[in-house]
Amino acid sequence: MKASIIGTTGYGGAELLRILKNHPEFEISSIHSTRDNLAISDEYPHLIGIMNDQLQKIEPEKISESADIVFLATPSGVSGELAAQFVNKNIKIVDLSGDLRLPASEYKQWYKKEPTSDEVINQAVYGLTEWNRDIVKDSHLISNPGCYPTATLLGLAPVVVEQLIEKDQIIIDAKSGISGAGRSLSRTSSFAEANENFTAYKVNQHQHTPEIEQQLKVWNKEMEAITFTTQLLPITRGIMATCYVKLKENYSTKQLVELYEHTYQQSPFVRVRPVGNYPSVKEVAGSNYCDIGLHIDERTGRMTIISVIDNLMKGAAGQAVQNANLMFGMEETTGLEMTPLYP
Numbered sequence: 001m002k003a004s005i006i007g008t009t010g011y012g013g014a015e016l017l018r019i020l021k022n023h024p025e026f027e028i029s030s031i032h033s034t035r036d037n038l039a040i041s042d043e044y045p046h047l048i049g050i051m052n053d054q055l056q057k058i059e060p061e062k063i064s065e066s067a068d069i070v071f072l073a074t075p076s077g078v079s080g081e082l083a084a085q086f087v088n089k090n091i092k093i094v095d096l097s098g099d100l101r102l103p104a105s106e107y108k109q110w111y112k113k114e115p116t117s118d119e120v121i122n123q124a125v126y127g128l129t130e131w132n133r134d135i136v137k138d139s140h141l142i143s144n145p146g147c148y149p150t151a152t153l154l155g156l157a158p159v160v161v162e163q164l165i166e167k168d169q170i171i172i173d174a175k176s177g178i179s180g181a182g183r184s185l186s187r188t189s190s191f192a193e194a195n196e197n198f199t200a201y202k203v204n205q206h207q208h209t210p211e212i213e214q215q216l217k218v219w220n221k222e223m224e225a226i227t228f229t230t231q232l233l234p235i236t237r238g239i240m241a242t243c244y245v246k247l248k249e250n251y252s253t254k255q256l257v258e259l260y261e262h263t264y265q266q267s268p269f270v271r272v273r274p275v276g277n278y279p280s281v282k283e284v285a286g287s288n289y290c291d292i293g294l295h296i297d298e299r300t301g302r303m304t305i306i307s308v309i310d311n312l313m314k315g316a317a318g319q320a321v322q323n324a325n326l327m328f329g330m331e332e333t334t335g336l337e338m339t340p341l342y343p
């Protein structure tokens, strides 16, 4: 199967290259950039001797004639326009941006950008793979989830689906490594500002808030607004979402660990930790795993759920390929069974 990548020079694009270069079924047929005078190894010297392909112009007509799938690793605001140019062509599409995840009116409110048309958005299937395998398989257009929503939703799903928690008491304390902000330079992600620092940002205003709420409502339409805080960790990769929920009845930690194990027993990329064991971001770095640990505080009736992913893998390119695998009838693990890079 032939795959093209647009936005190749970004971090998500580079991670797609790393995965697809070693994928047994996908072959990278073309890589694209707005700067088509470069070879990818000019932009990324770590690829010298591995991949020296020339970056090409972004020409949807040509790409859809030569590839079976295109990955849009482009910024929000750009991806939607590109998706609109591919949807009626004979090519499958996986978009890594936020452009297709929300209805147009809500997108405008949270992203403060012009949305693409509802006609395109409505064709997209939300690619939270573990919960949407059946619709992902039959889709031609995938809206890949955001990095924070992936960690958060996989952590919350079992207790929301089983309706074990209060509908208006979810608090999510989330932290991301700096690669989550992409490769462009900015003051907040510069070394001097981020190193040995720890900063909260977009408090109660993060664009992933409605994406999380929307999916919680799919699982249980009674669910109400969440409290969501995002923070910048001085590490390169990794997200930890610590979720606090209020249980409706008394359960032991062991009972809920068993529920999580049961829920995810057919999900090779979700690893539930045993009682008393909590994951760290390093333990999933470079891999497509989402590791989840949990504990119930019997004094307060609250449960703490700790969910970690690598933002560039399960939070972006890894999940994108997981979805692409299903779209072409492959095992979802194909080309994605990397062991985490440790230490």
Ligand SMILES: NC(=O)C1=CN([C@@H]2O[C@H](COP(=O)(O)OP(=O)(O)OC[C@H]3O[C@@H](n4cnc5c(N)ncnc54)[C@H](OP(=O)(O)O)[C@@H]3O)[C@@H](O)[C@H]2O)C=CC1
Pocket (backbone or CB within 6 Å): 006, 007, 008, 009, 010, 011, 012, 013, 032, 033, 034, 035, 058, 072, 073, 074, 075, 076, 078, 079, 096, 097, 098, 145, 146, 147, 179, 180, 181, 182, 183, 184, 311, 312, 315, 316
């Ligand atoms: N980083 C992460 O952890 C995650 C990222 N995402 C999403 O994935 C997408 C890619 O993210 P990331 O790789 O981090 O971002 P980067 O900023 O690192 O890269 C984005 C790339 O998009 C290309 N681009 C920029 N403007 C345009 C344009 N007008 N037309 C076409 N291409 C353009 C650029 O390539 P060039 O200059 O070569 O054209 C750039 O390298 C974003 O939508 C992001 O929100 C989702 C989950 C996690």
Ligand SMILES: CC(=O)N[C@@H](CCC(=O)OP(=O)(O)O)C(=O)O
Pocket (backbone or CB within 6 Å): 076, 096, 097, 098, 099, 145, 146, 147, 176, 177, 178, 179, 180, 181, 207, 208, 230, 232
């Ligand atoms: C650390 C950091 O800055 N992360 C980014 C994640 C952006 C992202 O993934 O954007 P989408 O909305 O397109 O998914 C942020 O919090 O905005």
